[in-house]
Amino acid sequence: MVRAETDGIIVSVRSGYKKEYSDPDRKFFIFAYRIRITNTTSSSIQLKSRYWNIMDSNGISRVVEGEGVVGKQPVLEPSESYEYESACDLSTEIGRMSGFYTMKRLKNGTEFYVTIPVINMEVPFKLN
Numbered sequence: 001m002v003r004a005e006t007d008g009i010i011v012s013v014r015s016g017y018k019k020e021y022s023d024p025d026r027k028f029f030i031f032a033y034r035i036r037i038t039n040t041t042s043s044s045i046q047l048k049s050r051y052w053n054i055m056d057s058n059g060i061s062r063v064v065e066g067e068g069v070v071g072k073q074p075v076l077e078p079s080e081s082y083e084y085e086s087a088c089d090l091s092t093e094i095g096r097m098s099g100f101y102t103m104k105r106l107k108n109g110t111e112f113y114v115t116i117p118v119i120n121m122e123v124p125f126k127l128n
Contacts, residue, residue, distance in 0.1 A: 001013065001014050002117040002118065002119065002120075003117055004115045004116065004117035006112075006113070006114040006115045007041070007112060007114070008039070008040045008041035009037065009038070009039055009040070009041070009045070009103065009114045010036075010037070010038040010040060011035060011036070011037055011038075011101070011114060011115070011116050011117060012035070012036045012038070012117075013033055013034070013035050013036075013116070013117055013119050014033065014034045015031055015032065015033040015034075015119050015120075015121060016031065016032055016033075017029070017030075017031055017121070017122070017123050017124060018030040018031065018032050018087065021087075022123075024093075024123075027091045027092070028089060028091065029089065029090045029091070029092070029093060029121075029123060030087055030088070030089050031087060031088050031089075031090065031095075031121040032085060032086070032087045033085070033086060033087070033088070033097075033119055034083065034084070034085045035069075035083065035084055035085075035086075035116070036081055036082070036083045037074075037076065037081060037082045037083075037101070037114075038076075038080075038081040039076035039077065039078060039079065039080055039081070040078075040079070041078060042078050043078065043105050043106070043107050044075060044076070044077050044078065044105075044106040044107065045075070045076050045103045045104065045105055045106065046073055046074070046075045046076070046103065046104045046106060047068060047069060047072075047073055047074050047076070047082070047101050047102075047103055048067070048068070048073055048101075048102045048103065048104050048111065049065065049066060049067050049068065049101070049102040050064075050065060050066065050068070050069055050099065050100075050101050050102075050116075051063070051064075051065040051099045051100050051101075051102075052064040052065065052088075052097055052098070052099040052116075053097070053098050053099055054088060054090075054095065054096075054097050055095055055096055055097075056090045056091055056092040056094070056095040057092040057093065057094040057095060058091075058092055060091075069084050069086070069101075070084045070085075070086060072084075075106065088121065090121060093122065093123040093125075094120075094121065094122050094123070095120075095121045096118055096119060096120050096121060097116075097118070097119040097121070098116065098117075098118045098119070099116045100113045100114060100115050100116055101113070101114045101116065102114075
């Protein structure tokens with residue numbers, strides 16, 4: 001698990017290779033990740049958007065950005081958490097994702113960025 005904290009918002013991530021959905025012969029590798037966002041502040045916040053930079057081991061990167069996560073823009077009250085699961089495909093056995101969420105403080109409408117920790121994605125047989 002990796003973790004980052006920005007302004008009292010904690011983002012924790014677990015990731016893993018999904019052999020059953022991958023096809024190494026066609027250079028298609030699927031990695032799933034589960035993210036938990038925890039609001040440790042005294043203010044209500046809302047996740048507005050996400051920005052990901054995904055890079056494979058050939059140095060090829062792509063950006064994925066958009067509103068919310070998995071079709072939602074959750075509101076987190078103080079001490080609340082929100083979890084979701086998603087996946088990423090790569091054309092190489094090793095890669096990484098990094099990025100940020102744009103959050104909004106509901107009390108005054110200000111927006112701020114929350115860092116998502118770097119997620120390393122590695123097919124297990126490449127680690128031996």
